[in-house]
Every structure is written in structure tokens, then in C-alpha cells.
Amino acid sequence: MIKKRFIELKKLETTMRVLKEPTEESSWLSLSFPGSSPFPSNLSIKKTSAPLEIAKTLSLGRSTFPPLVSPGSKKRPSSSKVPVSSPFKKQKTSETTAQESRKSEAGWRGAANMMGLTHHEFFLVKKITKSDVEPNQHRLQLTRSDVNNAAQPPKDFAVEAYKSEREISVNVLxxxxxxxRMKFKYLTSSKTYRFMGRDYSKFLASSELKAKQRMEIWRLRGDGGERSAEIWLSFVNSDEEEEDH
Known part of the structure; x- marks a missing residue:
């Protein structure tokens, strides 16, 4: 009995030494024990490849797997790029066009139409002088020749200012x-018409009006309503400069 137990202990010692120092030909956890197994019969050891062999296998097959991206990373795999012919591209282009359209309608015509001032009548073209853009002057000046050569009927308020010699309230876009909000008045001393008021200085800053620029003045009208009793104008300056004659 003692001899039998001694032989089993020797086998166990040999087995543990082989497990601790496996040879190159042996596979990890795939050793066969000499003789009967010293381990309980209910203990099963799953055979598998050595870690080195697993690494080699993964290394060989790396190119066939898609690159992994962490959840917080913004970089997307090259395979997930949207092709040029994708409908998402068309949708983006459509949205950009719509934004540009809304932007163009956000000017004086769009603002006038939203207020019900849908009739835009050309009044005159004004050549901007140095005194017109002087912040301390607070005024835009028109000569009698400018007004007399203006289109009818938009100059009706100018005729009223000339006859009454009083200030007329006008709204400007x-x-x-x-x-x-500005005041329009005819000055008998200089025989000129002027748009005046503190808001004119605000207009200069916002419109970036400059000397020698070409500015169009439009009369805005609606189809009745409360705004029909008010005078609405639009000052539309252009980057195009008037040439001196």
C-alpha cells in the first residue's frame, strides 16, 4: 500500500514539473498524463492552442477584420464613408440651397413683404457725398433737382414737405x-431736402455707407391696413461707385 502511494506521488511530481516547464512540442494544457491521472475524474481540462499560437493566428487574420473604434472616438473607419452618390449628399446640398434662399429673402424686400408692404416703387438714385456719411451731420441730403427728377408717384411726400415746410415722419429699411425712424424736411435756407435724426447715424453704422457709393431709394406700399397711413422707404446702397462727370 505504501509503495503504491509512493509511485503515485512520483507520477504527480513528474506531471507538475512538465506543466511548469513545457517543451516547445507540447501544447498548453493539452498534455497527456502518464498512467492514470492523479486529478479527480470530475475535473475536465479543455484542450486549446498555446497563447503564442493564438497570437499568430490573430496576427495573420488582422487584415480581414474591420478596424475597431472606441465609442467616444469621432474618427470613423474608412469603409463607413458616405459615397459621393449617396442621397445624404443630395440632402445636404438641398439644405444649403434652402438656407441661402432664406438668407437672400432676409433683406429689405423680404422684411417689407412680411410687413405687408408688397409694392416696391423706385424713387431715385442718390450719389453719396462726404457730408452724407459724416457722423456729426446726422443727415442725408437731396437737392431739388434730385427730387424733381424722381419718379412719380413716390415723391408725393416730398411735395408735401415742400409745401408745408414741416418735418414728416418716415420709416426706413x-x-x-x-x-x-427719421424725419424728412425741406430747408428753404439751402433749398435742399434732408433725412435727419439720431437713427440716421445708426443707419450709417449698419449699412456701412461710404462716399461716392450709389444708393437707391424705394417707396414701399401695402394694400391698406394700418401701415398704409405711414411712409415707408428703403435705402439700398451698392458697392458700385458713381463716376465723377
């Missing part, structure tokens, strides 16, 4: 659609 700049090229961006911003609103201003």
Missing part, C-alpha cells in the same frame, strides 16, 4: 431689413 436698410439693405439688411433693419428699421429706422
Amino acid at each position: 436698410d439693405i439688411k431689413g433693419n428699421k429706422y
